[in-house]
Amino acid sequence: MGKMPDGKARTVITEDALVPDPKLPPTSVDEAVLEAEERKWTPAKIAIWAAISLLGGVSWFMLAIIRGETVNAIWFVFASVCTYLIGYRFYSKVIERYITRPNDRRATPAEYKADGKDYVRTDRNVLFGHHFAAIAGAGPLVGPVIAAQMGYLPGTIWIIIGVVLAGAVQDYLVLFFSMRRGGRSLGQMAREELGVIGGTAALIATLLIMVIIVAILALVVVNALGESPWGVFSVGMTIPIALFMGVYLRFLRPGKVMEVSLIGFVLLMAAIIGGGIVAETEWGAAFFTLDKVTIAWGLIVYGFIAAILPVWLLLAPRDYLSTFMKIGVIVMLALAIIVVRPEITVPAFSEFASRENGPVFPGALFPFLFVTIACGALSGFHALISSGTTPKLIEKERQTRLIGYGGMLMESFVAIMALVAAISIDRGLYFAMNSPAALTGGTVQTAATWVNSLGLAGVNITPDFLAETARNVGEESIVSRTGGAPTLAVGLAHIMQQFIGGTAMMAFWYHFAIMFEALFILTAVDAGTRVARFMLQDSIGNFIPKFKEHSWRPGAWLCTAVMVGAWGLVLLMGVTDPLGGINTLFPLFGIANQLLAAIALSVCLAIAARRASFKYLWIVALPLAFAAVVTITASFQKIFSPVPAVGYFANNAAFSKALADGKTEFGTAKTVAAMEAVVRNTMIQGWLSVIFVVLSIIVIITAMVATAKALRNARQGIAHTDHEDPAVPSRAYAPSGFIPTPAERELVAEWNKLPADLRLEKSAHH
Amino acid sequence: MNTILEGFRGFARYFGGVMGADAYAKYLEHHEASGHEDAPMSEREFWRDHTDRQDSNPQGRCC
Numbered sequence: 125m126g127k128m129p130d131g132k133a134r135t136v137i138t139e140d141a142l143v144p145d146p147k148l149p150p151t152s153v154d155e156a157v158l159e160a161e162e163r164k165w166t167p168a169k170i171a172i173w174a175a176i177s178l179l180g181g182v183s184w185f186m187l188a189i190i191r192g193e194t195v196n197a198i199w200f201v202f203a204s205v206c207t208y209l210i211g212y213r214f215y216s217k218v219i220e221r222y223i224t225r226p227n228d229r230r231a232t233p234a235e236y237k238a239d240g241k242d243y244v245r246t247d248r249n250v251l252f253g254h255h256f257a258a259i260a261g262a263g264p265l266v267g268p269v270i271a272a273q274m275g276y277l278p279g280t281i282w283i284i285i286g287v288v289l290a291g292a293v294q295d296y297l298v299l300f301f302s303m304r305r306g307g308r309s310l311g312q313m314a315r316e317e318l319g320v321i322g323g324t325a326a327l328i329a330t331l332l333i334m335v336i337i338v339a340i341l342a343l344v345v346v347n348a349l350g351e352s353p354w355g356v357f358s359v360g361m362t363i364p365i366a367l368f369m370g371v372y373l374r375f376l377r378p379g380k381v382m383e384v385s386l387i388g389f390v391l392l393m394a395a396i397i398g399g400g401i402v403a404e405t406e407w408g409a410a411f412f413t414l415d416k417v418t419i420a421w422g423l424i425v426y427g428f429i430a431a432i433l434p435v436w437l438l439l440a441p442r443d444y445l446s447t448f449m450k451i452g453v454i455v456m457l458a459l460a461i462i463v464v465r466p467e468i469t470v471p472a473f474s475e476f477a478s479r480e481n482g483p484v485f486p487g488a489l490f491p492f493l494f495v496t497i498a499c500g501a502l503s504g505f506h507a508l509i510s511s512g513t514t515p516k517l518i519e520k521e522r523q524t525r526l527i528g529y530g531g532m533l534m535e536s537f538v539a540i541m542a543l544v545a546a547i548s549i550d551r552g553l554y555f556a557m558n559s560p561a562a563l564t565g566g567t568v569q570t571a572a573t574w575v576n577s578l579g580l581a582g583v584n585i586t587p588d589f590l591a592e593t594a595r596n597v598g599e600e601s602i603v604s605r606t607g608g609a610p611t612l613a614v615g616l617a618h619i620m621q622q623f624i625g626g627t628a629m630m631a632f633w634y635h636f637a638i639m640f641e642a643l644f645i646l647t648a649v650d651a652g653t654r655v656a657r658f659m660l661q662d663s664i665g666n667f668i669p670k671f672k673e674h675s676w677r678p679g680a681w682l683c684t685a686v687m688v689g690a691w692g693l694v695l696l697m698g699v700t701d702p703l704g705g706i707n708t709l710f711p712l713f714g715i716a717n718q719l720l721a722a723i724a725l726s727v728c729l730a731i732a733a734r735r736a737s738f739k740y741l742w743i744v745a746l747p748l749a750f751a752a753v754v755t756i757t758a759s760f761q762k763i764f765s766p767v768p769a770v771g772y773f774a775n776n777a778a779f780s781k782a783l784a785d786g787k788t789e790f791g792t793a794k795t796v797a798a799m800e801a802v803v804r805n806t807m808i809q810g811w812l813s814v815i816f817v818v819l820s821i822i823v824i825i826t827a828m829v830a831t832a833k834a835l836r837n838a839r840q841g842i843a844h845t846d847h848e849d850p851a852v853p854s855r856a857y858a859p860s861g862f863i864p865t866p867a868e869r870e871l872v873a874e875w876n877k878l879p880a881d882l883r884l885e886k887s888a889h890h
Numbered sequence: 891m892n893t894i895l896e897g898f899r900g901f902a903r904y905f906g907g908v909m910g911a912d913a914y915a916k917y918l919e920h921h922e923a924s925g926h927e928d929a930p931m932s933e934r935e936f937w938r939d940h941t942d943r944q945d946s947n948p949q950g951r952c953c
Contacts, residue, residue: 238920238924239920240916240917240918240919240920240921240924241913241917241939241940241943242943242947244913244916244917244920246907247907249904250904250907250908253904253905253907253908254907254908254910257908258949258951258952259952260952261951261952261953262953263952263953337953341953373937374937374938374941378933378934378936378937378938379911379913379914379933379934379936379937380911381906381909381910381911382902382905382906382909382911385909434941434942434945435941435942435944435945435948436938436941436942439944440941440944443951444909444910446951447908447909448909451905451908499952499953503952503953505950505952505953506952508950508952509949509950509951509952512949512950513949644951645953647951648950648951648952648953651948651949651950651951652950652951654948655948655949655950658948674946675946717953
């Protein structure tokens with residue numbers, strides 16, 4: 125143990141029984157010093173936090189209380205950023221102190237398992253960007269747009285408060301617990317902590333949920349590209365561009381990642397501009413104007429091929445392109461909103477907030493708003509990332525708070541930006557774009573008439589306005605472009621053209637937005653298919669061992685085909701659904717994602733019960749209870765609601781009865797075939813809801829049992845069986861936050877003085 | 891001018907880190923630090939191995 129010059133022990137944590145190398149400086153800032161630093165409130169510090177609180181308070185007041193004609197977008201930025209800062213500085217520290225209790229004297233997997241490939245100590249700032257790029261995608265860009273039907277306030281509150289108390293907590297805990305277990309996956313942790321039943325239910329639920337999530341993301345792309353030659357051309361071009369990049373990296377200039385990404389980016393811009401030119405030509409319009417069913421089939425075939433091609437050829441290069449675009453686009457969007465500061469005319473609560481028959485998505489505000497916005501507030505999918513690559517790259521245990529909790533706050537900010545972009549467009553236009561064609565009629569005349577008939581305050585659109593907007597963004601029509609992506613693209617084009625380029629650039633910005641959303645989604649589709657395929661192979665492998673051999677081609681191809689077939693079916697169901705697809709399926713996406721969050725939080729609760737006192741378990745129990753109540757209520761309504769628009773089986777019964785009565789059209793289904801499709805789809809959707817909710821309830825109950833057992837053991841003084849990897853003393857040091865504290869700086873200086881041969885750790889296993 | 895250039899370089903380095911462009915440099919660092927007897931993989935071999943390992947060990951990308 126390191127000593128102070130006067131011979132006193134330098135650290136107070138001794139219960140970990142780690143024996144550090146005496147030749148090295150301390151690997152952790154002294155607990156007492158850390159504590160003193162935290163407790164010391166200098167006048168400057170008090171002033172800063174008072175200012176942040178005040179600004180945040182004023183912004184929330186402007187958003188929630190003041191009822192003017194309009195509200196400026198800048199208040200969304202201030203309200204969210206100030207709340208995040210407070211949540212990060214105060215709430216995440218409570219979690220750190222009472223639940224995770226990181227110990228920097230312990231080596232992280234990146235240190236004790238270091239192999240220079242998968243387990244690599246990574247600078248915290250770099251890892252923050254890396255983790256953020258892995259968790260953020262199209263999800264936070266789509267959900268808030270769809271939820272804007274209810275007005276801006278419910279979504280804003282849920283995104284900002286939800287992330288602080290739920291989403292970021294989940295990400296942080298899963299990351300930390302996985303890191304303590306050498307980077308184990310959520311499935312493995314569930315098996316260890318919840319036993320065979322809970323673990324198996326979690327595995328099946330995860331697999332099904334991935335299928336649904338991939339299918340609905342694919343549906344968003346199909347809806348954005350249907351009847352859009354420009355979009356089809358430019359998004360289609362990403363495939364040859366990625367192939368070229370793959371070959372370049374493999375054979376021409378291996379390892380030149382930045383160079384090839386820049387080349388790819390330039391080609392991508394050329395593809396967007398080229399798309400506009402091609403779509404203008406007669407042959408281009410004829411060749412690239414595809415209906416949604418064709419695009420869906422194209423995507424299914426593509427999904428299969430992409431998932432069996434070697435990673436270097438398509439997935440890896442597109443991943444680089446996607447990461448490159450992600451960071452760029454998000455910085456651009458944030459800058460544009462801060463510079464342009466659009467005025468928002470959407471009311472805080474819309475007419476649909478108190479009803480359950482909204483055209484964009486059906487159901488009441490509670491629980492459906494909370495499942496419609498999943499990514500950005502609480503996303504279960506993140507648990508798969510937080511227990512994947514990131515825990516293997518963490519340098520020091522204390523950094524998990526910055527990466528896990530902080531990374532999720534960033535995603536929430538993206539969701540707020542997307543919400544602002546979507547609500548900055550005209551409200552009538554919003555409903556014309558996001559309501560299914562069955563309601564709008566599909567033409568500018570019928571759409572304008574229908575939107576005006578909704579009786580929304582301040583909404584009065586003309587067919588000309590709809591036609592002109594379509595012309596400005598370079599599309600044939602923008603009526604019933606559901607799925608959120610096109611609305612966000614119009615919003616972004618609307619903001620960006622005030623920033624750069626004017627109306628002439630609107631078409632470019634629109635297709636730029638469609639392009640990056642498609643890029644994120646295609647990467648998620650193709651990576652999701654691969655991950656699901658491996659999960660399926662491993663599961664079948666328990667019965668037929670041959671399937672566990674990942675290089676066994678027939679097994680790999682069969683499992684890929686099964687997974688692609690599964691999401692392909694759901695996708696086709698959504699594309700051909702007479703009720704509109706997105707509005708029936710999107711709730712299922714949100715429910716699936718939140719149920720995964722409930723599963724992840726259940727595992728965290730069981731783990732936390734073994735290491736934290738009962739008093740602080742509410743930190744995990746609160747988001748778990750909320751996610752469980754929301755998703756189970758939503759599922760029950762989807763299963764049992766007698767309102768046909770909400771309940772799958774009620775709708776099924778209504779259409780079955782109509783068919784039995786010999787009707788040839790019913791509601792929005794105009795033919796017998798369409799009515800039969802509704803009967804079939806609602807039956808599948810209904811049973812999927814049943815399976816999800818049953819599996820999740822099993823997982824939650826097994827987690828409760830594990831938690832109760834842990835608490836009982838603690839009361840009786842029985843030692844817990846711990847599944848953490850054994851503690852190894854660390855041999856390195858790095859600060860924990862973006863900005864090092866004075867004590868951290870001092871320690872870093874001490875390490876920097878160390879002779880080079882001592883500083884680099886010698887791994888023991890070579 | 892120099893500070894701008896330096897700032898830009900720093901940003902490029904950071905961005906490269908986020909993209910994973912420095913993976914080979916890190917591998918070499920590790921290889922040296924852990925005192926391997928054998929020679930490290932060449933850059934071409936490393937990147938080949940890097941993507942080939944992803945084939946059997948896929949990483950999810952989020953929604």
